[in-house]
Amino acid sequence: MSMFALTNARGETVDINNDKLLSYTPTGLGVQFTNTYSQYETYFKATKSTVTQGQFQIYILFGDVESQAYQTFSDFAQFLAYQPLTLTYTTDSGTWYRDGRLNSLTKTEIGGSTVFATDRINESFTLEFINNWYNNKTAEYKSYDPDHNLGTYGKIYGNQIADTSIQINSQGQQNKLVNTEFSPDLSGWYGGQSSQSGIYNTGTTTTGWSLDSEKYKGSNVIVRVIGVGSVGTYSDLIAVTPGLTLSVRSAYYNSNDFNGGTPLAFYMRFYDINKKYITSSSYNCVKSTTWREQSLTFTVPSNAAYVSYNTLHNGTVGTIKMSEPILVEGNNVGDYVQGLEYNHVATPAYTYAYAPYYVYQESNRPSNEKVMSLNNKSQYFGLQSGSPSVITVNGPCSVNPTWTVVQNGNVVATDGFVLTLTDNQKLVVSSYPEDQYARLYNPDGSYVDVSQLQDYTKTNFVQIPEGESTVLFYLDANSDVNITFKEERLLV
Structure with a gap:
């Protein structure tokens, strides 16, 4: 995969930097803010800051030879018909995604390009972004056999501190x-x-x-x-x-x-x-x-x-x-080691070889309370407080499912539904601004909208705050749950 690729709403992906679609001179990958200020003498106090909707623009040469230029352009036009589009941007700093809609694609004749004369169709392609650069992060609650020596589970390399x-x-x-x-x-x-x-x-x-x-x-x-x-x-x-x-x-x-x-x-x-x-x-x-x-x-x-x-x-x-x-x-007994003092409960502390975006936490017994710790590394430049998420609860669940997001000891978001799930149903709740919904899915893939069953005493459609936070789910002991949230950046 080259630096740029496009994926349409049907899941089809096109590399836009190859022999048939040769792209060059990309612009619009950065960020622009509109700031307003209140002036006092020679000082300016920021009163409002908004981000400008970005536009990605690139020139594309269609067809690897002149006889294929028109067909290649036609194929690309049909690909663009299924929107929104997702731009994949890959550099040595990683791979990031950004969604957008077509703003313009020029069409000239061979040799009549407004950029320079060529034996192929040479056009300007512009994509209007509708969100930030992002990577989807997924955390799934796991149950483990009781182990008194383990208090934290996760996709991490941990060094226990005695x-x-x-x-x-x-x-x-x-x-x-x-x-x-x-x-x-x-x-x-x-x-x-x-x-x-x-x-x-x-x-x-x-x-x-x-x-x-x-x-x-x-x-x-x-x-x-x-x-x-x-x-x-x-x-x-x-x-x-x-x-x-x-x-x-x-x-x-x-x-x-x-x-x-x-x-x-x-x-x-x-x-x-x-x-x-x-x-x-x-x-x-x-x-x-x-x-x-x-x-x-x-x-x-x-x-x-x-x-x-x-x-x-x-x-x-x-x-x-x-x-x-x-x-x-081991097979050797050394000198005497003092045991745990009376009434003392050992809670291992951990350092991490790298900073994980989530850590599984597990109590040493089946519980209706399920806990996941998340680490959201999004960067919003102070313009947004949290990332959208998709939460999936898999039945059975004989109690009304609810969840709470806690950060630094404070409750920052809550959600819940007045419904129950059989063992072959699942509740999916999306807080993505472009696709916000609450659905109850059946085994055959059909679903019904259950947003009317949402508990309106809660904040609803939770977002995951920047930094470390903990999500508490109140479900059946046998229920499973997972979270997908967007780690977002304005600049990558």
């Missing part, structure tokens, strides 16, 4: 176990029977737990009296990636013989995406009345999504003391 309250050891490892200082209410830790076959239960009682004043490596010591058929201690579920290598180490103290039962052990219990038990990997420990350390390296099964850390097999009786458990990625 939360300052999480200590990283000299090996660059972060302890994945929470509350390894063991807060008074033992948050993040559970006791009793952990169901082998059912869903992981985070509500199991912590009765019988206590904290010991004894110190090991400077940490609090957790004490648990174990009865027959019970699990000693297990942690909150930790989201993991299938195939990931993890290593765990536990410091422990055994104060009695456990009646000759199953040896003291610690192990990892794996769960699927629905938090249902799959399998476990364990390590039996040597009985001891002094502090010892044991470690285990294992690979996350292909069907696992979560893991919990456990300190004792079933079938034993006795007392377990534990201090500073560590769970890290």
Whole structure:
């Protein structure tokens, strides 16, 4: 594709810089403003600024030889009959688009051009622009399996910045176990029977737990009296990636013989995406009345999504003391890393290798609220506040769909409709000035106008503001939504 191409309303595209349509001397690619001022002495205060409608003009030689000049011109004239036209402008700074309508196309005879004599038809073509230079940007809401280690999704390369309250050891490892200082209410830790076959239960009682004043490596010591058929201690579920290598180490103290039962052990219990038990990997420990350390390296099964850390097999009786458990990625356990403090919620911060125009945001559970963050890099020279958009909501949606655009904590635009969608219908709302509509589409492609069902308490037909903003959609949990908006420039 050369520097200039035209596309008509039927989707046909013509390159206007080739042997048969040789264009030259383009003008009108810039911008012109009409400014008015209020004068005070020698000063001029701007009171109004408007942009002048642009006109693109270029000369075209028709036909690669004289005998083809008239036919080439006729073909081009038929192409122009389907308007509006879209001009594609490609340079080393990128490709941009601009829509327009034909203003003029001169017609002279061969050798009778007003520009210079030639053996081909040589004419002037003028296109009146009806909008700005633009690129269409599309963002689509995506649902992801719950992952506690991820808070932001997007087509970006992100570098996570560790939360300052999480200590990283000299090996660059972060302890994945929470509350390894063991807060008074033992948050993040559970006791009793952990169901082998059912869903992981985070509500199991912590009765019988206590904290010991004894110190090991400077940490609090957790004490648990174990009865027959019970699990000693297990942690909150930790989201993991299938195939990931993890290593765990536990410091422990055994104060009695456990009646000759199953040896003291610690192990990892794996769960699927629905938090249902799959399998476990364990390590039996040597009985001891002094502090010892044991470690285990294992690979996350292909069907696992979560893991919990456990300190004792079933079938034993006795007392377990534990201090500073560590769970890290990789096959080596480094020095102890402080876990998350009590009541602390880690929210990863991100920097970006490049500035994306949108970022997917996802809560860790299905929700009726769907969120997309957008980055609109349009440049309007202060003449316009937002870019037009097309919003598509795919059913099912049993609630009235609404959406809100928020920027810097302020609501800047809202829209909504008093209707519902079946699973094979979609709502399409366009705020493009040249083609503004609200339609409900059926599976066969037919549609009805539903603009009369718009919620008129809202601003309606939202535009996406310049810069970063967030769009909140209130739909069914199973509804899908996407946005297309124009990133626009007055100069490219």
